[in-house]
Amino acid sequence: MTHILAIDQGTTSTRAIIFGADMTPVATAQEEFPQHFPQSGWVEHDPSDLWSTTAATCRAVIEKAGLGADDIAAIGITNQRETTLVWDRKTGQPIHNAIVWQDRRTAQICRDLAEHAETVTAKTGLLLDPYFSATKVKWILDHVDGSRDRARRGELAFGTVDSWLIWKLTGGHAHVTDATNASRTMLYDIHKGRWSSTIATLLDIPMEMLPEVKDSAADFGTARSDLFGRPIPILGVAGDQQAATLGQACFKPGMLKSTYGTGCFALLNTGDTPVASTSRLLTTIAYQIDGKPTYALEGSIFIAGAVVQWLRDGLKMIREAQETQPLAESSDVDQPVILVPAFTGLGAPYWNADCRGAIYGLSRNTGPAELARAALESVGYQTRDLLDAMRADWKSEAGEASLRVDGGMSASDYAMQFLADIIDAPVDRPVVLETTALGAAWLAGQRAGLYPDQAGFAAKWALDRTFAPAMDSVDRGRKYQQWQRAVQATLTYAGAD
Known part of the structure; x- marks a missing residue:
């Protein structure tokens, strides 16, 4: 066997x-x-x-x-x-x-x-x-x-x-x-x-x-x-999300991963210490082995890959998710369209159940390419929200490591490069993107005596590509301020303070 x-x-x-x-x-x-x-x-x-x-x-x-x-x-x-x-x-x-x-x-x-x-x-x-x-x-x-x-x-x-x-x-x-x-x-x-x-x-x-x-x-x-x-x-x-943390071999405190599936979930390993968040993040159990829990800070985004599904199934704008990258690359960069994909509310760090999605910056020339770019970039902006909150909660370690990414949306080079640019940190994509299933397999395999322990498993983690930040700091600051204004406008429309 x-x-x-x-x-x-x-x-x-x-x-x-x-x-x-x-x-x-x-x-x-x-x-x-x-x-x-x-x-x-x-x-x-x-x-x-x-x-x-x-x-x-x-x-x-x-x-x-x-x-x-x-x-x-x-x-x-x-x-x-x-x-x-x-x-x-x-x-x-x-x-x-x-x-x-x-x-x-x-x-x-x-x-x-x-x-x-x-x-x-x-x-x-x-x-x-x-x-x-x-x-x-x-x-x-x-x-x-x-x-x-x-x-x-x-x-x-x-x-x-x-x-x-x-x-x-x-x-x-x-x-x-x-x-x-x-x-x-x-x-x-x-x-x-x-x-x-x-x-x-x-x-x-x-x-x-x-x-x-x-x-x-x-x-x-x-x-x-x-x-x-x-x-x-x-x-x-x-x-x-915890299985993906295992699949990414994030066994050491300070290691950070973000999974892009239907939603987006970033977890920061905090070791045997449950860190109480002051930034409206979640304190959760990353995994528990031999009766000993390892804790994490987590930020949850409700809509990540689901925004691409919306372009496909809701707007009928694309037939396959892969079409978003060439569309985004062909978009007019002088049209700063911002999409806040709060289709089922806003998750961390806002936690507003009543918010709904909004698009800002539309012009007569806005088309599918600009909407595709805004959809992909919305995931990067939301991840930046989470990482900033994590750095506030765990100041000494949270910003030291690169971000390990996985999930279906991590296959998009455009989305991952924008992510690296907007968070101003390296983004590491592994060879095996199915890290969620890999984490579950490792748990079962090591229990069955088939797979190695944590150190042995971590040694086998393989990098496919690192996306290094290349955006000018002024552009980064301007774009993120536009995102923050869009989020605040969306919250205001929803009746939030």
Whole structure:
């Protein structure tokens, strides 16, 4: 058994990747699935889509790699975080669609609980925001008749996507999660390493419905034999951004990565110390191994690659994401168009749930090329917001290392060069861009005894290209000031102070 099966369950698609004994990808299978938008600001998934695409891609990738189940030593899982599911323990049927991390329907619940915000942050490291799982669970229990009583009787299970997939993979024998996913629910005390009864009581969420929390590398159960031909152990689990931190080998305090998928997420390793942010960043668990948590500061951007999807699916301006780069390169640089992609609110460091997107600087000559450039550059501007906040919170180390990038959007040379220019720091893109899946694979592989320890893994990290900053400091300052004015105008329009 010399291979690892990594499941990467994301917001718009599910991927399964086989990694060999040398930790390089052997084969990949991917399936997209639809998102559902019942109302403005609401985002849902059909839980059956999450499972069916997972099962299908796992079977497909094993066949594509020319392997059998006997060749797979273990399964690692990484997943979209905060997305919330509640299901019947007996039947395995969800009682509501999955409420996605982008969903903003619980903004009023958060406003009603504003007096408890400091308690929530002190215990969980998170801000009181609709982004996280806790208020989504409360909303489901509030709106599905009889569900709270059923939860108290132990009939219902809550889980993030990892828990749901493990439940399905094990045939309902394991109701578990790992510390990284637990730390994103707004129900987990990251200092004590356990669910917070204080917050659960505040939100009227029965503790009986919460999963068991394990290390990121642990025995999470066994995938049933009828799925793949033999039982396969599940030995690694981490939320997607934490898995990418592992995949980028950011094991030392001060190391920094940013992943560009549907959203953008920057994590700064702060070691065994949870750093309380004064800049509205999140304090979270980067990974937990052998019972010891490693912490991180995180900045979350809701819309990154999704802004390119909007150009494609919403405006029908492009057919493929790759078309944005030649469009941006052909744009009129004398048209300073700024796009603030607050389609589902603004994330860190602004945290405004009511904001919506805006475009500034339009002229009669503005066309697809200028909009493509503005879309790609919006990701760089938002990343600069996050890094400036991190430097304010962790002054001595946060600015010392280069930024390691990954995710689909990092393949755009234009976007990555602009990122280096606007943050005035080197941007390192690795050979393996699928670092999220690689991180999950490494967790499972090292637990199975197939992959090396942290030092050995870090030594194998390979650089594809470094993007060095080349923008004049005056231009950099002028452009970033334009962005800041656009954000403030958008916040003002939304009614924010």
